[in-house]
Amino acid sequence: MSTDKLVDFDEVLSRYEPVIGLETHVELGTASKMFCGCSTTFGAEPNTQTCPVCLGLPGALPVANAAAIEATIRIGLALGCRIATWCRFARKNYFYPDIPKGFQTSQYDEPLCTAGHLDVEVDGETYRVEIERVHLEEDTGKNLHVGGSTGRIHGADHSLIDYNRAGIPLVEIVTRPIPGAGAKAPEVARAYVDELREIVRTLGVSDVKMEQGSLRCDVNLSIAPIGSLEWGTRSETKNVNSLRSVERAVRYEMRRQAAVLDEGGRVVQETRHFHEDSGSTSSGRSKEEATDYRYFPEPDLVPVAPDEEWVEKLAAALPELPAARRARLSEEWGISPTEMAWVVNAGAVDLVGDTVAAGASPADARKWWLGELARRANDAGVELAELAVTPAQVAELVALVAAGTINDQLARQTLDGVLAGEGDPAQVVEARGLAVMGESDELVAAVDAAIEGNPDVAEKVRSGKVQAIGALVGAVMKTTRGKADAATVKRMLEERLS
Numbered sequence: 001m002s003t004d005k006l007v008d009f010d011e012v013l014s015r016y017e018p019v020i021g022l023e024t025h026v027e028l029g030t031a032s033k034m035f036c037g038c039s040t041t042f043g044a045e046p047n048t049q050t051c052p053v054c055l056g057l058p059g060a061l062p063v064a065n066a067a068a069i070e071a072t073i074r075i076g077l078a079l080g081c082r083i084a085t086w087c088r089f090a091r092k093n094y095f096y097p098d099i100p101k102g103f104q105t106s107q108y109d110e111p112l113c114t115a116g117h118l119d120v121e122v123d124g125e126t127y128r129v130e131i132e133r134v135h136l137e138e139d140t141g142k143n144l145h146v147g148g149s150t151g152r153i154h155g156a157d158h159s160l161i162d163y164n165r166a167g168i169p170l171v172e173i174v175t176r177p178i179p180g181a182g183a184k185a186p187e188v189a190r191a192y193v194d195e196l197r198e199i200v201r202t203l204g205v206s207d208v209k210m211e212q213g214s215l216r217c218d219v220n221l222s223i224a225p226i227g228s229l230e231w232g233t234r235s236e237t238k239n240v241n242s243l244r245s246v247e248r249a250v251r252y253e254m255r256r257q258a259a260v261l262d263e264g265g266r267v268v269q270e271t272r273h274f275h276e277d278s279g280s281t282s283s284g285r286s287k288e289e290a291t292d293y294r295y296f297p298e299p300d301l302v303p304v305a306p307d308e309e310w311v312e313k314l315a316a317a318l319p320e321l322p323a324a325r326r327a328r329l330s331e332e333w334g335i336s337p338t339e340m341a342w343v344v345n346a347g348a349v350d351l352v353g354d355t356v357a358a359g360a361s362p363a364d365a366r367k368w369w370l371g372e373l374a375r376r377a378n379d380a381g382v383e384l385a386e387l388a389v390t391p392a393q394v395a396e397l398v399a400l401v402a403a404g405t406i407n408d409q410l411a412r413q414t415l416d417g418v419l420a421g422e423g424d425p426a427q428v429v430e431a432r433g434l435a436v437m438g439e440s441d442e443l444v445a446a447v448d449a450a451i452e453g454n455p456d457v458a459e460k461v462r463s464g465k466v467q468a469i470g471a472l473v474g475a476v477m478k479t480t481r482g483k484a485d486a487a488t489v490k491r492m493l494e495e496r497l498s
């Protein structure tokens, strides 16, 4: 339980200005580890994917993974970074059981990529996030503390270590401090991680699954009195594992630090843990005395010197990046940036795009995915993409409506069938008998019955109160269980009552 005093969020903003900073770790999806040939497959039996190199046995020699270097350069290029023409790995020395070598092979003062930026949009406003560096390092193993109630080392009887993850290539993307976001700081932090994830996913270099830890984020936050020339002391909340948590961690730290400063205290520079259940943070390791990692250049690895021509080729071969794609699609679909933002927020860019590619109009594709289908996903508590309906099926549904085979109401019933696994829309329409009735004997009988059953309404229509016809249309739709076409029914009624 957190005992932190918190200041109301709006009140924080009346007195303080937040500065955010984000350090994001992306585990690359290479087949083998960073400095050895061990497999990187997730979820294998503990310690089955290890060798003398990643276990740090004496005499073992590392060799850098070229695919990982290429992936890192591509991330740097996508973020507009300068790519180093020559750089080295370094040893970051510290003692912890999950690093078997006694040091982590990382990059220190010679990162592979520097000085980039990423623009993110929040509520129609663009915030430029400056990227300080993108560097390559190796992941640590995983500790499992057994016997305690919290899974943390305190209270545990013993600990187990799995080195399968040790040595998996890890890219660290570090922003410069981001001032000026004010009340939007939590959303800007979230939007940045979201956009970065989309870019990495588009590059195809990681599966960026936050829940499996292949994308993890450390959230730095400080606040200072408005107008102050100096920034405040920052806290560093480690391993925040969902987009929502990034936003909550920023919000919580703003409120907590404001309470500390309000009471005349000072914010301690420290790492903090984020708690998903309560949305709070708690104190971890103090960083007031900077740890001396005794960095020095790795003597067992040759320097990395990417050939300029090769880097140019990589730059030219970058795929269309998410922001450019959104701009192109909103133009192709003829929608405003705000409307595009709705599609993005609904997680429907690919779904709408694929539905349009399957033949639906952009307007129809958006209407179904953002309307009926979004409602159903929401009711079921799942993401839109998890619904059991494909873009091709939605396009088919739209085509059936356009051809007059079904109307919107019947289309919703058709969707019930598709989502229940009864097949494609046309099959469902056939099997469930959902097609709109033509001017059949059945429909003629239903129209006649409606007039006979409502003589007073029929009389009103005959005497010129045309809007009364709605009640008769409703009656026919009811008898035909919505399968008649309302416009046809109206015309048939008008013919009979004129």
Ligand SMILES: [Zn+2]
Binding pocket: 033, 036, 037, 038, 049, 050, 051, 052, 053, 054, 055, 167
């Ligand atoms: Zn290995």
